Amino acid sequence: MVAQRVRTRFAPSPTGYLHVGGLRTALYNYLFAKKMKGDFIIRIEDTDQSRKVEDAQQNLIKTLEWAGIIADESPEHGGSFGSYVQSERLHIYREYCDRLLEDKHAYYCFSTSEELEENRQLQLKQGFQPKYNRKWLPEEMGGAMPSSEIRKKMEAGSPYVVRMKVPDYISVWFEDMIRGPVEFDSSTIDDQVLMKSDGFPTYHFASVIDDHLMEFTHIIRGEEWLPSMPKHLLLYEFFGWEPPRFAHLPLLLNPDRSKLSKRQGDVAVEDYIRKGYSCDAIVNFVAMLGWNEGEGTEQEVYALQELIDKFSLERVGKAGAVFNVEKLNWLEKQYIKHRPSADIINTIRPVLAAELAKRETLLSVDVITGDHYLEQVIELMRERVGFEHEFVTFSSYFFFEPESYEEEAVKKRWIPETNDLLREFTAELEVLEPFTAETIESALKAFVAPKGLKAAVLIHPLRILASGVSFGPSLYHMLEVLGREAVLRRITKGIDLISVAE
RNA sequence: GGCCCCAUCGACUAGUGGUUAGGUCAUCACCCUUUCAAGGUGGUAGCACGGGUUCGAAUCCCGUUGGGGUCACCA
Missing domain, CATH: 3.90.800.10 (Glutamyl-tRNA Synthetase; Domain 3)
Structure with missing residues (x-):
């Protein structure tokens, strides 16, 4: 027998959003096809008109493409085995x-x-x-x-x-x-x-016929289909067709080990996109749920192309895997740590624009939306955020004035002399030239040393006044990025407020 | 309940007869440190159970238990 070109498919029903289990099934089909230099096809199984949801088909395909899974043939892109929509094949x-x-x-x-x-x-x-x-x-x-x-x-x-x-x-x-x-x-x-009595075929019938007519060589699908294998096999036999090869993937599980479902967390890929997860992390994570390279490999981070190169069905496990968000979060951070700042800027700019539309800022909009400024914020924050949108939301003080001061932190870091020291140091900051992390740091140390004080007595209050919170990036770098004007303004305003509060 | 699938740390997993059972996430401790992270070092933690086979089983076989899936004119 001549070696056939590998053809695989993902055959969702357009009943809603893309399930993460569906994403993994699609991904494995895609990886296997690409690894084998074959084709990956999307077919829409809409033989139940009552469950059909408007726009679901486009959403499904759009979400898969977001993940980098591009079909060679599909209802949207066409192909020579169409139609790829079952209701058009009655x-x-x-x-x-x-x-x-x-x-x-x-x-x-x-x-x-x-x-x-x-x-x-x-x-x-x-x-x-x-x-x-x-x-x-x-x-x-x-x-x-x-x-x-x-x-x-x-x-x-x-x-x-x-x-x-x-x-x-x-x-x-x-x-x-x-x-x-x-x-x-x-x-x-x-x-x-x-x-069925409405003239539509059932899933079992339509999928067997289409899988044969569309010449799929491998059917990779969820384990929930295993019990209906005999029906399908019998149909192949009735028609005298040679069945394709089958691979039934282990299920994705809830933390309680039942089949991954709503009610125990998010199951739609769209939910995760909305939360800010990137396609890199989602794809990487989902790929590792049931597959691994084996052979003593300790790699955890894989790009899509790398998955294609290394994927094999032989290395897919048999047991179900719990969808563990903790590890997904860790992966997301790994990607943020290494992603080029230009890419990050592209995704956070709209987020920032939306915030700017809601809130006034005393900073120069031109400056804070510029590449240079954003790049600095990114470099200061990339090891401290869990999602890209947090570059804006988690460190909003780079874009907006602090609206309050962390109460506990103020209580902990303020001593009776703090405001006086701050006032005195402010005078030095006013004339500091240039206004950089380096000069601020040496100015602060020179200011504090003769008084026999530790740098910390100013460092913490400065951070709180400049950002409103007790945590964040290197203080000196943060002040430099904020700029002299904003820093002085915030200190002055803060001293007033906190004096009043005491 | 019938049928089918599955079984290594809390989670994801490596392991295909001989290993001090390895890695990652999470967790704990310590280090680094102005904070928070990141990073580094170390620790806790696992072969479901019972029989075989074998000189030797996490690895092979059988059973038990447990978990899951499926039993529609849904996919």
């Missing part, structure tokens, strides 16, 4: 359904949902596993329903579904690329509905 499913009907691998079923439910309850009460009772299985297929009855219903225009006829007592086997051999007994499988 005629195809109809055609293949007819084939199954003709070959006696499927049959019409006119049972109503009430009837089905009644049957289920009855079986439950009798202690049986609930299963479709095959009431409408035709006589010629081994059932009890005469074809005349079926014809009568048809002619009356009664609503129906099409079910697949699962053979009794055969074993279905396949080799999962992650889990190895898995075996099922067909007697535990229900006669799955293939076509």
